[in-house]
Amino acid sequence: MPPLNVQVFVDVVALLLGNPADDSVFLFDDSFCGSEDSGTAKLASPVWPRQLVRWSVTPLDVQTPVWLSAISFDGLEIPAGTNVPAPWALHWQGYAPCWLAPGTRHSYTLTLLTGGLTGRTISIAGPSLLVNASTGTTADSVPIHAAA
Amino acid sequence: MQISIVTVIDIVTALKEGTLDGNAYVIDNTGPFDSPAGPRVTNVPGVYNADGSQAAEAVLNWIPVGVGGLPTTLPRSYRQLFISKPWNDRKGDLRLRVRQHNKVRSYAAPLLSAAGEVLKSDNVAAAASVSPVVTRICGPAVEQGVLYPAQYGSPDLLTDGWYWSATVDTAKVGCHDYAMEVALYRPVQENGDTVWEPQFFTLKCGLQITSAPGVNGFTGSFAPGLLPVPTCSTVAAGEAI
Amino acid sequence: MTITKTINIRMVVDVSGALEADTLAGYLYMIDDNRLGGSQNEATAELATAVTRGDRIIWTLLPIECETHATVRAIELPAETCKVERNTYRDSDVSYWVGLVKQPVGNLPYGLTLELGSRTRTVDNGANPRLIEATLQTPPDPTQTGSS
Numbered sequence: 001m002p003p004l005n006v007q008v009f010v011d012v013v014a015l016l017l018g019n020p021a022d023d024s025v026f027l028f029d030d031s032f033c034g035s036e037d038s039g040t041a042k043l044a045s046p047v048w049p050r051q052l053v054r055w056s057v058t059p060l061d062v063q064t065p066v067w068l069s070a071i072s073f074d075g076l077e078i079p080a081g082t083n084v085p086a087p088w089a090l091h092w093q094g095y096a097p098c099w100l101a102p103g104t105r106h107s108y109t110l111t112l113l114t115g116g117l118t119g120r121t122i123s124i125a126g127p128s129l130l131v132n133a134s135t136g137t138t139a140d141s142v143p144i145h146a147a148a
Numbered sequence: 149m150q151i152s153i154v155t156v157i158d159i160v161t162a163l164k165e166g167t168l169d170g171n172a173y174v175i176d177n178t179g180p181f182d183s184p185a186g187p188r189v190t191n192v193p194g195v196y197n198a199d200g201s202q203a204a205e206a207v208l209n210w211i212p213v214g215v216g217g218l219p220t221t222l223p224r225s226y227r228q229l230f231i232s233k234p235w236n237d238r239k240g241d242l243r244l245r246v247r248q249h250n251k252v253r254s255y256a257a258p259l260l261s262a263a264g265e266v267l268k269s270d271n272v273a274a275a276a277s278v279s280p281v282v283t284r285i286c287g288p289a290v291e292q293g294v295l296y297p298a299q300y301g302s303p304d305l306l307t308d309g310w311y312w313s314a315t316v317d318t319a320k321v322g323c324h325d326y327a328m329e330v331a332l333y334r335p336v337q338e339n340g341d342t343v344w345e346p347q348f349f350t351l352k353c354g355l356q357i358t359s360a361p362g363v364n365g366f367t368g369s370f371a372p373g374l375l376p377v378p379t380c381s382t383v384a385a386g387e388a389i
Numbered sequence: 390m391t392i393t394k395t396i397n398i399r400m401v402v403d404v405s406g407a408l409e410a411d412t413l414a415g416y417l418y419m420i421d422d423n424r425l426g427g428s429q430n431e432a433t434a435e436l437a438t439a440v441t442r443g444d445r446i447i448w449t450l451l452p453i454e455c456e457t458h459a460t461v462r463a464i465e466l467p468a469e470t471c472k473v474e475r476n477t478y479r480d481s482d483v484s485y486w487v488g489l490v491k492q493p494v495g496n497l498p499y500g501l502t503l504e505l506g507s508r509t510r511t512v513d514n515g516a517n518p519r520l521i522e523a524t525l526q527t528p529p530d531p532t533q534t535g536s537s
Contacts, residue, residue: 061457
């Protein structure tokens with residue numbers, strides 16, 4: 001099963017100005033079976049249990065650094081680690097658990113850090129993973145219309 | 149990561165004193181990335197994968213500006229707005245004539261002050277208005293394969309659309325010296341005309357390279373685990389599969 | 390009044406850093422071309438520019454992130470001492486400020502307000518520039534440089 005890649009594009013200055021996430025954060029994925037609200041902060045990405053999901057973040061203005069410092073699902077608080085690496089050293093990927101119920105939606109919140117590293121973080125709520133109804137284990141077994 | 153290194157130069161004083169020391173100020177936005185390593189030192193954070201390969205690229209861009217030059221936010225064609233009669237008449241020609249590689253080249257643009265005023269070459273402030281040009285990035289960091297500089301396209305007036313940029317090998321952790329060679333222009337009289345001749349200066353600068361292992365934010369290790377989606381299941385969030 | 394000398398002040402601002410921290414301190418670098426005349430604190434937000442009666446001052450601003458909006462909204466000086474005005478380069482919306490020193494300045498702090506990221510967001514704290522009387526100054530440290 002190919003990984004699902006979620007690309008997060010951030011207009012850092014717009015975000016720092018306090019503009020709404022819809023005007024500042026743009027998510028896309030490479031799902032082959034249909035995403036919802038692609039290009040917005042409300043992207044809903046179809047995912048299969050056991051599928052690897054990878055997030056990456058890119059500033060629209062390459063001179064304005066931005067990093068993902070946390071991703072939390074369904075409001076679950078992620079306890080901060082004791083030995084937190086520099087934000088640029090973090091990458092974010094994981095397998096969708098096999099127990100995810102088909103048809104369920106799991107919203108997540110992205111936490112962003114910008115280049116000043118003042119400790120100020122910006123949370124983006126809105127995107128989600130949609131668990132496909134089928135539990136196919138290979139890409140070939142997945143009907144293209146399954147998640148439509 | 150793209151890093152701009154803006155070098156602001158007091159051109160007139162540098163020409164007068166014959167040095168960039170005390171007359172050039174190296175500014176970038178990498179200060180928060182590490183503790184200050186000294187003046188003119190740029191912090192470059194690197195990341196490596198589990199197999200030791202470089203996980204993220206770092207690109208440096210050098211932007212030299214004069215204290216008294218036009219803002220670089222003006223369009224490239226801005227100076228050309230000022231070329232019209234009588235300035236095109238030979239008698240009162242205000243076009244910029246610059247010596248490059250033993251040839252004198254005229255630019256269809258006059259010298260402008262920071263207030264957008266056309267300057268004659270005999271104006272004492274004129275030298276401040278000729279944009280400085282980075283001519284080379286060299287030194288130990290280049291010789292040791294830390295920096296890989298090259299010229300890229302840009303809309304700069306004097307460099308025919310080229311500027312200096314470099315990729316960095318962030319596996320070379322530590323402080324590395326490099327030199328920024330900069331051409332400033334001074335006026336000389338030649339057959340009754342003012343020609344701007346380059347005078348070359350060197351500014352010693354440095355890179356402070358750090359490198360850290362890439363870490364999965366969910367698991368705290370190199371390897372990915374399960375996404376921490378809440379459930380009544382007993383499987384711990386982040387447990388490797 | 391006859392202009393005796395033009396002194397340029399170039400400001401370089403880290404727009405995203407200043408927006409993130411909501412201050413110009415540490416994110417604004419002010420440099421003039423009158424160090425030999427007694428200016429001090431070059432490449433800081435506390436530049437002291439040495440001037441004398443009859444001098445003309447030109448302020449320009451450059452963002453490190455070259456695609457980001459940054460301009461000077463206001464420079465506040467007593468008009469009887471230094472008359473300032475905002476000008477715009479011909480056929481553009483890029484602005485610069487000009488000041489004419491009309492009488493001895495002594496040690497005169499001035500207010501500085503920048504528009505950062507948008508025309509409606511201003512930052513005016515953290516910078517403490519001033520004008521100082523050129524004849525009163527001790528020689529500056531010639532090795533002083535700005536850095537990241």
